[in-house]
Amino acid sequence: MGRTSDGREKMLTTASELFRERGIAGTALMDIIDRSGAARGSIYHFFPGGKAQLAREATERSGRELGAMIANLVTSNGPVPALGILVDFFRQQLLDTGFEAGCPIAAAAMESGESVEARRAAGESYAAWEAALANALWQHGVPQQRAASAATLAISAIEGALILARAQRDSSALDRVRAELQRFGEQLLREPY
Amino acid sequence: MGRTSDGREKMLTTASELFRERGIAGTALMDIIDRSGAARGSIYHFFPGGKAQLAREATERSGRELGAMIANLVTSNGPVPALGILVDFFRQQLLDTGFEAGCPIAAAAMESGESVEARRAAGESYAAWEAALANALWQHGVPQQRAASAATLAISAIEGALILARAQRDSSALDRVRAELQRFGEQLLREPY
Numbered sequence: 001m002g003r004t005s006d007g008r009e010k011m012l013t014t015a016s017e018l019f020r021e022r023g024i025a026g027t028a029l030m031d032i033i034d035r036s037g038a039a040r041g042s043i044y045h046f047f048p049g050g051k052a053q054l055a056r057e058a059t060e061r062s063g064r065e066l067g068a069m070i071a072n073l074v075t076s077n078g079p080v081p082a083l084g085i086l087v088d089f090f091r092q093q094l095l096d097t098g099f100e101a102g103c104p105i106a107a108a109a110m111e112s113g114e115s116v117e118a119r120r121a122a123g124e125s126y127a128a129w130e131a132a133l134a135n136a137l138w139q140h141g142v143p144q145q146r147a148a149s150a151a152t153l154a155i156s157a158i159e160g161a162l163i164l165a166r167a168q169r170d171s172s173a174l175d176r177v178r179a180e181l182q183r184f185g186e187q188l189l190r191e192p193y
Numbered sequence: 194m195g196r197t198s199d200g201r202e203k204m205l206t207t208a209s210e211l212f213r214e215r216g217i218a219g220t221a222l223m224d225i226i227d228r229s230g231a232a233r234g235s236i237y238h239f240f241p242g243g244k245a246q247l248a249r250e251a252t253e254r255s256g257r258e259l260g261a262m263i264a265n266l267v268t269s270n271g272p273v274p275a276l277g278i279l280v281d282f283f284r285q286q287l288l289d290t291g292f293e294a295g296c297p298i299a300a301a302a303m304e305s306g307e308s309v310e311a312r313r314a315a316g317e318s319y320a321a322w323e324a325a326l327a328n329a330l331w332q333h334g335v336p337q338q339r340a341a342s343a344a345t346l347a348i349s350a351i352e353g354a355l356i357l358a359r360a361q362r363d364s365s366a367l368d369r370v371r372a373e374l375q376r377f378g379e380q381l382l383r384e385p386y
Binding site for chain 1: 300304306315319320346352359365
């Protein structure tokens with residue numbers, strides 16, 4: 001452990017950054033080595049499965065981290081304010097990186113070929129995020145089926161707005177989606193069930 | 194013209210297919226040549242700018258085609274049913290390709306590096322789609338600013354749901370977003386402005 005697991009973590013963090021900026025296919029192993037400052041041989045030492053393994057693990061880790069964040073946000077703030085905070089979080093990351101860093105698991109969702117396991121991890125992450133939000137809506141009185149579809153709308157809209165904002169080099173899409181989701185969520189919780 | 198422009202068109206169509214399935218960085222020029230059945234030298238004859246030019250032109254073409262489709266759908270059916278038809282269209286393409294073919298311009302939106310021009314074309318396409326939908330909502334009585342943000346929500350939600358569905362190998366996300374957008378749109382048009 002110690003230095004060894006630090007090196008592995010560092011490499012995974014660097015890989016995550018590059019994947020979300022350039023996509024998985026657009027990231028070469030050498031880019032990961034160069035940016036992480038790791039020794040050339042260490043990548044196959046830590047990740048014998050190469051880029052496919054790095055992509056899967058990076059996606060799983062980002063999916064879990066964001067899933068925990070969503071679960072904490074909905075518990076602490078309620079589902080509707082949580083969505084606003086989540087949008088603000090992604091918005092800040094886009095602005096801080098010159099509109100390069102979108103959703104860290106969307107890159108895997110768009111992959112095929114050698115990264116099918118990363119794509120599967122992305123699908124599972126989305127399902128977990130949807131479930132966390134749906135559960136919070138249900139806790140606030142929304143019937144389960146409606147809570148599930150409203151949660152999917154919200155997660156999809158945020159993912160889509162990240163893509164629009166990234167392509168447009170402008171956070172307006174995120175701002176508009178944020179405003180619509182607040183209105184949508186407040187209306188949803190007011191509906192008589 | 195004639196055979197020459199046919200060859201160019203064929204290559205562009207093949208490139209579009211591959212980009213949406215594998216991403217731009219994940220598509221090699223040889224893949225485009227192999228699938229299109231074109232002569233090896235012809236790609237630089239038709240596209241002297243290579244993959245960057247192909248990516249930009251393919252994205253522009255897909256963006257215009259879908260933009261025309263959206264404009265026609267909202268005119269013929271009204272904005273809310275149009276959204277349902279648009280989701281069904283994308284849903285069918287996902288199902289027909291084993292969940293490989295998502296939105297044809299999302300691949301460009303996720304790119305960086307050599308494909309920045311394709312990404313810009315993606316951003317412009319999204320803006321045009323948003324405007325077409327916003328205009329239709331405004332025609333149906335929604336105030337302009339609200340029409341703009343509601344249109345962005347709808348386009349973002351569909352783009353995001355395509356990513357979720359592709360990652361999850363399951364069209365449920367699209368089905369749920371379709372249902373929520375119908376409800377959202379009907380409510381929007383009923384609001385007293």
